[in-house]
Amino acid sequence: MNRQNERIEENIRRSAAEMKPPYTESLWETRIEKAEGDEWYLDNTVSKKKNYRFPLMTLAAAAAVLLLCAIPYYSLFLRTYATVYVDLNPSISLSINSRERVTSVKANNKDGETVIQDLDLKNTDINTAVNALLGSLIRHGYIDEAHNMLLLSLECENREYGNILKERLSKDMNAYLDTYVGKGIVLKQEVDSDDDLEDFAEDYGITIGKAKLVLSALLDHPEWNAQELAGMPISDLARLLHDNGIDLKPYSEEAEEYLDSLDDHDDDPDDNDDHYDKDDKDDDDIPFEADSPDDRDDDSDDDGRYDIDDDDYDDDND
Numbered sequence: 001m002n003r004q005n006e007r008i009e010e011n012i013r014r015s016a017a018e019m020k021p022p023y024t025e026s027l028w029e030t031r032i033e034k035a036e037g038d039e040w041y042l043d044n045t046v047s048k049k050k051n052y053r054f055p056l057m058t059l060a061a062a063a064a065v066l067l068l069c070a071i072p073y074y075s076l077f078l079r080t081y082a083t084v085y086v087d088l089n090p091s092i093s094l095s096i097n098s099r100e101r102v103t104s105v106k107a108n109n110k111d112g113e114t115v116i117q118d119l120d121l122k123n124t125d126i127n128t129a130v131n132a133l134l135g136s137l138i139r140h141g142y143i144d145e146a147h148n149m150l151l152l153s154l155e156c157e158n159r160e161y162g163n164i165l166k167e168r169l170s171k172d173m174n175a176y177l178d179t180y181v182g183k184g185i186v187l188k189q190e191v192d193s194d195d196d197l198e199d200f201a202e203d204y205g206i207t208i209g210k211a212k213l214v215l216s217a218l219l220d221h222p223e224w225n226a227q228e229l230a231g232m233p234i235s236d237l238a239r240l241l242h243d244n245g246i247d248l249k250p251y252s253e254e255a256e257e258y259l260d261s262l263d264d265h266d267d268d269p270d271d272n273d274d275h276y277d278k279d280d281k282d283d284d285d286i287p288f289e290a291d292s293p294d295d296r297d298d299d300s301d302d303d304g305r306y307d308i309d310d311d312d313y314d315d316d317n318d
Contacts, residue, residue, distance in 0.1 A: 079098070080103060081097050081156065081157075082154060082155065082158075083155045083156075084096065084126060084130070084154055084165075085152070085153040085154070085210070086151070087150060087151040087207055087210040088142050088143060088151075088233060089111050089232075089233045090107070090111035090112040090137065090142055091112050091206045092112045092115060093105070094130075100125050100165075101123055101124065101125055102125075102126060105122065108201065108207050111142065115133065115137055119136060121133075126165075130172070130173060134173060134176050134177065135180075137150075143177065143184075144181060145183070146235065147234075147235040148182075148183055148184050148185060149186070149187060149233075149234045150184075150185075151189070151210055151213060151234045152166065152169060152170050152186050152188045152189075152209075153188070153189050153191045154169075154188075154191070155192065155193060155208070162190055166188050167188075173186045183258075185252060185254055185255045185258055187234065187252045188252060189250070189251055191212050193208050197215070204231070205230070210230065211230075214229045217241055217246060221244065238255055242255075243263075
């Protein structure tokens, strides 16, 4: 029995000796030091830590994918696809994306700031935004029965789409005004911005839409005063243009018919409306009228611009 036990022990020692690696002794004798970082390494050994690097082709492909995703996003949601300009006396500009969502709102003058100060129009669709603007214009007293005209101008690279949007918005705006003020007229046009229009609009606190209308009027009547035209409500400006022979049909056939009907009403001696009336000499609200050459010769203080001749005005009001 003892002999058998000795044989088992001998086999165990032999097996353990064979399992021992050849460098075990030197490994036990090696001095261990702390590395500079948080890891421990054995002296004279090389770190097995891998340095991962992305190939340039992989990075380029990832950048291309991001770019391809960014371009459609910018085109759909951020890029200005069209700009809608609304002028009454307040002047307001609305930029929209290709999904007809408002991306930015700008008041071009102080009246415009009053209109939009309580409105949050960004990210709303353009129809909702325009209806909100009209509601605010009515609440602040800029639209009533006497001043029921406004100018809608639209700028868009896609002319076909721009025309469709202009007609749709003007129709909705007319319906809104008819409902809330009894009668509404929307003059509408397409515009292309340029440096002259932008400078003029900036100088007089209007949109480039109204700037185009005013500059067109000044081509026919260079003696008129640009600042006074720019400051007129659209209703008064349209009446002035109509009464001086400037055709408004390109802007609105309805406006031309409406102003003709007012002319018929103005011939009535009992007329007491507040509109500009070239036939009604007793109207106290007549806006400035262009001087004729003879009138300007009689007025030593006349600057030749959009003005009233003092002598003629006194005769009319004696």
